[in-house]
Amino acid sequence: MNGSLRFKVADTPAEFEAIHRLNYRTFVEEIPQHPPNEARRLVDRFHAENTYAVCMDGDALVGMIAGRCNRPFSLDQKLADIDAFLPPHRKIVEVRLLAVDRPYRKREVFARLAGVLATCFRSQGCDVAIISGTLRETRLYQHLGFRPFGPLVGQAPAQFQPMVLTLDDYAGHVAHLEAMGGRRETCLMPGPVAVRAAVSEAFARAPISHRSAEFKGMLGRVRGRLQALSGAHDALVMPGSGTLANDAIGAQLATQGRPGVVLSNGEFGDRLIEHARRWRLPLHVLRAGWGQGFDAVQLQALMARARPSWVWMVACETSTGVRNDLGPVRALCREHGADLCVDAVSALGLQAIDLSGVRFASAVSGKALGAYPGLAIVCHDGRLADVGSVPRCLDLAMCRDTGGVPFTQSSNLVAALDAAMDLDWPPRWREVAAADRLLRDELRRRGFSLVAREGMAMPGVITVALGPQIPAARLARRMERSGYRIAHQSEYLIRRNWVQLCLMGEWDPHAVEILPDVFATNARACAERVPTRRSDSAPRIETVPG
Template sequence: MNVDDPADDPDGPLRMTPGPTEIPSAVRERIASQPPNPDVEPEFFAFYRDLCGKLEPIYGGDDVVILGGEGILGLEAAIASLVAEGDRVLSLSNGVYGEGFAEFVESYGGEAVVCEAPPDEPLDREAMENHLSEGEFDVATMVHCETPTGTLNDLEGILATLADHDVLTVVDAVSSLGGVPVPTEHIDVCLGASQKCFSAPPGLAVLSVSEAAWDRIEAVETRALYTDLEPWRDAADEEWFPYTHLASNLLALDSAIDLLREEGLESVYERHEAAARRCRERAREMGLELYADESMASPTVTALSVADADGIKERLWDEEDVLLATGIGEEADEILRVGHMGHNARIDRVERTMDALDRVLD
């Protein structure tokens, strides 16, 4: 990704939120171009197939599907397509989005068994293994990066254990894909979104689907409508989509992925690590503490424990033209979040953000 974007105003408003992220100029220009007709132009289907091919290496090689809708659509579509009435789903959770998976499962008639850990602690692998020893599960859900608390969950051992038990896995990697290596080997449905580390506009849910997941999706008898993944398996090859696709958003995502590929994934990951490291160095210098232990902290977002997070956020925006985010849920006003992901994972942006925060706190 071109981190020295001449179209960016260094003195203008800076939105350092953990998604949606700021959008590079090349992506903004592409979305403003005349889009093809996604219903009837053959060139559009070729373009869609090419874009999915560009994304496959990021997702570990499985089939990629791009849905017209914000990232949450991908989470619901995965559950709606994989879970039938009475299916047992093991939902591993240490945060808001982990809990949300269980709610989707219940809404589609499945039985959600929640394996819950505190939001500032790792996923409870021992409890998971106890559940697996006591009964069978059809699907397991979990979150790689819990954005509200800035935690990155270590999933490799968990995924390997679930694979040994023949449990299909669904992973929310919305806030990590494209910024952090994701252990995709044993993930059957890996969920992403356009507006996070890809730094494209909100509006697209991007996910990969394994062969085992496709087999289960096709076997589920009760079909959803907008959230059904089954028609997407062959849609591009058959040059037909279940609904009119978001052509302009796809053009923007294509440009964003080109920037990422041009920079190279390893360089992108290193840039995120460097931005996160500098953000936390500055936080320590200001006497601020991370919400969770630094060993769990994600390279894409830093969650700081503060008092009156909402008041600090308002002052930063009003006085410094810097936008941050607070937490979500019960601890919303105790967490201030700096999003250094995608286009915003840049040392100069981190420095400006932390300078502004220092002035406001002082």
């Protein structure tokens, strides 16, 4: 068996002919359920009504499973009044003809065949599945969530056990099979994110000169969209990352040489402290515990005592999923005559954000804006240090004065961002908020601890604090095998045994709907006994002079 297996719904004459021949090999030659024939092919009597999920190795069909909703079922003819054995339901699918060639009989193949079929029949409203399970595979069926009912049917040696799978049992056991059934992997990373087809198509176009009128028009459109989305006076787009965008802000503040305050309640607040110190900015630091909010009384006292020229904070603390409210801090800045600077790297595009009146705000192309990484964005209120006062790659005034093109830009990255921002944002935000609410409620109901407290969480960024018995890396690997990519490799996540689920890019609503069950199933499977240790992430609130 090689890595080229494909799983799909059968839809060609060649595939149907291969189904008849696999049906013969399995249910005539291996399981003597039907008499042999010279043609060595067996056409199922319900063939015209069956839907077949198949496994293909190149052009060869090596596995299949069939489903059908029309009564009478095959099992109706073997067991009287099967409805009396079944729980209340809306619609039944009978699953039959599970057949896989011997070299391919591995759990992954069975799982992915079931996943294709499950996707098809759930979309038709089915909430109960029944099978006649061969006795030699009873353990496999029970592992998938099927429960036996009624007496054995058939005659030895071809006897079968009637079994049923309800929607609730499905959710607890095999919802994740749908993610393995040929559907595109669901990316729940904070970056890079899954992009829409229009974005990848724009990126794939032939590059154009950054000096051309076409490029300048495209960049101007992107800048206008960024202004409209953020409420900022202007937005500059440069090659680079969020780190570069924050360094550009630090360079601007350094030209003033005035003291400021940095607020930190997570990894990215701590990085702002580092930016400020690398630019040798005089500063005070107000800390809160990871996952906690800032103490308004402490912040007011620090502002009165330090009389800062600027305050720098993170809008969405990606490490914990906390949304830091800009409103109260903006009001304090106005009261004390300080400029507000914001790291909006994860916030811009994820939910509505008002950056009007903010001196500087950083963002990027490759997170919630839904494009590829590689573009740094700085929104500003028009007050920029003179050209030449900072390094060229960080010179925002030079960028502004040259129409946003002081040096080479990637037309492909800008085209992708242009396509990504061609979006009706309010419905997108509502969609993210609804999915986030579902995930938080269902994960908590299953006993998982979320780092961001209720009322402080940014919709679309969920950080899960795992117990020591569930290694984050092992869980992430299992989730990847189930069709989900989740964040776990950042140093701050590794240190705390945390994982993250983010809704920044494109995602399948049904994949999100079944995610809590997939997550819980994989967490149970990878749990192990390790010595309990004290977490280093206990919340604390303190004021530290810089």
